[in-house]
Structures are given as C-alpha cells and as structure tokens.
Amino acid sequence: MNNSVGNTARLVGAGLRALLALTVICGIIYPLAVTGVAQALFHDKANGSEITSQGKVVGSELIGQTYNLPLKNPDDSEEAARPDLKWFQPRPSNGLGSNSVNTQYKLLLSGATNRSGDNTELIQWVTDAKKAVIADNKTKDYAVKPSDVPAEAVTSSGSGLDPHISPEYAQLQVHRVAEKNGLTVRQVEKLVKDHTEGRSLGFMGEPRVNVLDLNIALKALTKS
Numbered sequence: 001m002n003n004s005v006g007n008t009a010r011l012v013g014a015g016l017r018a019l020l021a022l023t024v025i026c027g028i029i030y031p032l033a034v035t036g037v038a039q040a041l042f043h044d045k046a047n048g049s050e051i052t053s054q055g056k057v058v059g060s061e062l063i064g065q066t067y068n069l070p071l072k073n074p075d076d077s078e079e080a081a082r083p084d085l086k087w088f089q090p091r092p093s094n095g096l097g098s099n100s101v102n103t104q105y106k107l108l109l110s111g112a113t114n115r116s117g118d119n120t121e122l123i124q125w126v127t128d129a130k131k132a133v134i135a136d137n138k139t140k141d142y143a144v145k146p147s148d149v150p151a152e153a154v155t156s157s158g159s160g161l162d163p164h165i166s167p168e169y170a171q172l173q174v175h176r177v178a179e180k181n182g183l184t185v186r187q188v189e190k191l192v193k194d195h196t197e198g199r200s201l202g203f204m205g206e207p208r209v210n211v212l213d214l215n216i217a218l219k220a221l222t223k224s
Helices: 002-041 120-136 167-172 174-181 185-194 211-223
Strands: 050-053 056-060 208-210
Touching (some): 050 211, 056 211, 167 174, 167 185, 167 208, 174 185, 174 211, 185 211, 208 211
Antiparallel strands (some): 050 056
16 A cells, blocks of 8 residues: 555656656747747748838738728728729739638738639639729820739739739839839839849749838839
C-alpha cells in the first residue's frame, strides 16, 4: 500500500516537473528565441511587411486595399462604393467580377467561392466588370479595347487579398491616371515601369505591380 502511494507520488511529481520544464522551454524560451531571431534578421517581414508613407503606416505590401470615393450616405449599407479614378485601381472588389468570397479586402474573410466557369452569375459579374473597366479608362485621347482588358482586371484573386496587378493592367490605367492628376502619360508610364517587379528568382511567377507602392509614388509625384 505504502509502496503504491509512494510510486504514484513519484510519478505525479515527475509529471509535474516535466510539465513545468516543457512549459518554460516551449512556452517561454522558444517563442522568445524565435521572436528575437525574426526581429533581428527579418524585422520588416516579422512585423507584417508594413509600408509607410510620410512617416505613417499605410498598409502592408502583402495585403490589397481599395481606393474608393467617400460614400454619399455612410449610413446606407446598400450604397455601392465608387472607385476614386485618380488612383490606380486593384483587382475588382464590391462583387464585380468576384470569384472570391472577400469583396472588400476584409482581413477576416478570405477564400474563393469556387464558382465554375459557366456559372451565369460569375459570367455576368465579369461582363459588367469589363464594361466598367472600358468606361472608367476612356479619356479624350485614349479608348480601351475589350481585347486589351486583362483577366485580373475583371476577376478578384481567390483570397480576395491580392495586392498586385499585372503590368498590362497598370499600363491600361495610365492615360486615365495621367488625365485625372494633371500629369503627362510619359510621367505615369515611368512610374509603372519603376514599380514593376520581375519574376521571383528570375523564373517563378509573373511580373507584377504592387498597387499601394505605385499609388504612394503617384501621390508623391503629384505633390512635387
């Protein structure tokens, strides 16, 4: 009887010591070590790849955002947001051309709707989105051809959070952005060229443009 109680006590004691040791190692020492290494070697990435403008954090290079005009009636939940056309626009939001469940770049919601290519609602979204792109980017001396509208201009990414567009979609917006901001087409084309990223490691992915980075540079140019 006494031996049984003693053995049980030793086992319980050993279990408690192991629990305490593992709690300290895995719950304190390891997280602090990993955090320290991340902050020391990958400070920018460890803090969310933040983008700053004029000393303020304005977003992350990993997360897209909208560039819309203020709502006419903020209390009207049914009012559709309208894009502010002086800025380069990202992939569609607000439902237009959306194959994503995330229609407002909401960080708490990410994922695709898995609609098929012959889904009538998706086809209508894409059709409406293409009409909007053509209409929004028409200027006095420039008109967009339907065949010039790239796929990502009329479909959102699967996550709904993609911060990039293709150089082709950025170029399509150049004339409109130049006209709205009183700049020359050449100035805006240079902005796009300077902010076009190549393929990762030279062969992975496609060339792309981070819309937030591009709009920050555009803002600086309009104030210069």
